[in-house]
Amino acid sequence: MIGEAAMRAGCRFYFGYPITPQNELTEYMASGLAALPDGVFIQAESELAAINMVLGVSMAGKRAMTSSSSPGISLKQEGISYLAAQELPAVIVNTMRGGPGLGNIAPAQGDYFQATRGGGHGDYRTIVLAPGTGQELAELTRKAFEYADRYRIPVIILGDGMMGQMMEPVEFPEPVDPASLPLKAWVLDGAKGRHSRILKSLILDTSAMEEHNWKLYRKYQIIGDQVPEAERFLTDDAQLVLLAYGTASRIAKGAIKRVREMGLKVGLLRPKTLWPFPKKPLLEMSRRVSDFLVFEMNTGQMLEDVKLALEGRRRVHFYGRPGGIISTPDEIAKVINNIYFKEGLESEE
Numbered sequence: 001m002i003g004e005a006a007m008r009a010g011c012r013f014y015f016g017y018p019i020t021p022q023n024e025l026t027e028y029m030a031s032g033l034a035a036l037p038d039g040v041f042i043q044a045e046s047e048l049a050a051i052n053m054v055l056g057v058s059m060a061g062k063r064a065m066t067s068s069s070s071p072g073i074s075l076k077q078e079g080i081s082y083l084a085a086q087e088l089p090a091v092i093v094n095t096m097r098g099g100p101g102l103g104n105i106a107p108a109q110g111d112y113f114q115a116t117r118g119g120g121h122g123d124y125r126t127i128v129l130a131p132g133t134g135q136e137l138a139e140l141t142r143k144a145f146e147y148a149d150r151y152r153i154p155v156i157i158l159g160d161g162m163m164g165q166m167m168e169p170v171e172f173p174e175p176v177d178p179a180s181l182p183l184k185a186w187v188l189d190g191a192k193g194r195h196s197r198i199l200k201s202l203i204l205d206t207s208a209m210e211e212h213n214w215k216l217y218r219k220y221q222i223i224g225d226q227v228p229e230a231e232r233f234l235t236d237d238a239q240l241v242l243l244a245y246g247t248a249s250r251i252a253k254g255a256i257k258r259v260r261e262m263g264l265k266v267g268l269l270r271p272k273t274l275w276p277f278p279k280k281p282l283l284e285m286s287r288r289v290s291d292f293l294v295f296e297m298n299t300g301q302m303l304e305d306v307k308l309a310l311e312g313r314r315r316v317h318f319y320g321r322p323g324g325i326i327s328t329p330d331e332i333a334k335v336i337n338n339i340y341f342k343e344g345l346e347s348e349e
Contacts, residue, residue, distance in 0.1 A: 021161040051083075
């Protein structure tokens with residue numbers, strides 16, 4: 001789904017290194033790009049090499065991507081920091097697995113901090129998209145390339161091992177001709193007949209480095225206003241609202257349907273962008289909702305962003321299963337039931 005969507009979005013360069021559970025994407029790009037006259041696929045010698053190949057192609061003004069799973073994404077962090085510092089667009093796919101360390105190949109969501117806090121060194125951010133369905137894998141992949149070019153920033157598509165292995169029907173958008181994409185004024189394409197352009201992250205003058213950091217900061221503020229997106233599911237009358245993303249949100253929806261049959265007024269707010277985090281809809285709900293439940297496949301990472309957004313105004317509960325354990329809808333329904341009656345929410349009817 002991601003591979004087909006990427007090629008339809010005008011991506012003609014993929015550089016990666018095999019790691020489970022995302023090898024299907026690498027395999028698909030190998031065959032798909034080989035079938036295109038301008039397609040380039042390279043299985044790099046390492047994750048470090050792959051991300052720096054993306055950097056080089058991005059400098060040349062082309063749409064490029066890489067993908068990996070948790071330990072491989074860790075190895076790419078220095079290159080992602082370079083991309084952010086040089087304001088180069090790129091798309092990076094992380095199909096998360098159980099960790100830390102080498103962990104296992106089961107689905108998990110332990111890389112939230114790494115993705116939303118930059119992950120590498122220095123003051124920088126990356127846009128982080130969290131698809132929840134196969135259709136969104138296709139739609140957000142197209143959007144990832146658009147955001148990357150518009151804001152000159154690396155964009156991370158954050159999925160997990162379950163999403164990496166699922167099959168669902170998808171409607172793909174019409175393909176984009178790479179030649180039709182807008183020209184990039186900063187591209188390095190030879191300086192014959194014009195002044196040279198320089199793209200670098202080595203800025204030895206401290207005053208210039210400070211100003212560059214503030215420039216990036218101002219851009220991130222704009223992104224924070226323009227990009228946040230979330231789905232609301234049965235929240236209009238909800239007394240308890242769950243927050244979950246990706247695979248966890250699908251499990252949460254199943255649980256909500258079960259407790260709704262029991263008469264419990266429960267809804268879901270699902271962030272589609274993890275950074276910037278969709279604070280506005282959460283704050284709007286907090287005016288009438290007293291309790292929020294964060295459900296993640298980790299020990300509580302998005303939980304921090306929820307608490308920061310609410311600024312202590314409402315009760316925030318948490319339930320998590322780390323290391324590759326996948327909760328069932330019935331399991332989450334029991335958690336919801338316990339919180340609902342413990343906090344006396346049924347008495348508000």
